[in-house]
Amino acid sequence: MTRFIVCIFALLLSFQSLAAESAPTDESIKNLLDAMNAKQMLEKIRAQNASSVKASILGQLGGKQLNPQQEKVLNTTSEKISSIMAEVMTWENFQSIYTSLYKKNFTQEEVNALTVFYKTPAGKSAMNKMPAVTQQIILESQKLLVPVQDRIQQAAQEGAVEFRKAQ
Structure with missing residues (x-):
C-alpha cells in the first residue's frame, strides 16, 4: 500500500513539473515574435489597412460606379476608419495579446521549435508573405458575400x- 501511495505521489509530482515546464516563458515568446518579425508584420498590416477598408466598402456597394463626390466621401471615410483602427493596432497591444495567447495555446517546446523554424529561409519567406495572403483571403471572402448581400440585409x-x- 505504501508503494502505491508513493507511486501516486510521484506521478502527481511529475504531472506538476510537466505542466510547469510546458508553459512558455515571456522571453521565449518575445524571441519567437522577433523571429517572426511580428512587429514589422503588424506595421505592414496597418499600412495595407487603408486599402482593405476602402475595398471592403466598395465590396458592400456591389461594384457600383461612384461619382466624384461619392469617391471623395469614400476616401475620407476609409481614412477615418483606418486612423481609428491604427489607434488600437499598436505593437504594445498586440504584443500582450500574442504573449497571452501563445502561453495559453503553446508549450515551451513548441515555441522553441517555431522560433527555430521562423529563423530559417522558409520560415522568413512564410512570414513575409502572410500579410499579403491574409489581405487576399479577406478580399476573396468579401466577394463571396456580394451575391447574398441583399438576403443578409x-x-x-x-x-x-x-x-x-419580442420586447
Missing part, C-alpha cells in the same frame, strides 16, 4: 423587427 432587418416585437 433582409434577414437582419427581419431579425430586428422580430427582436422589437
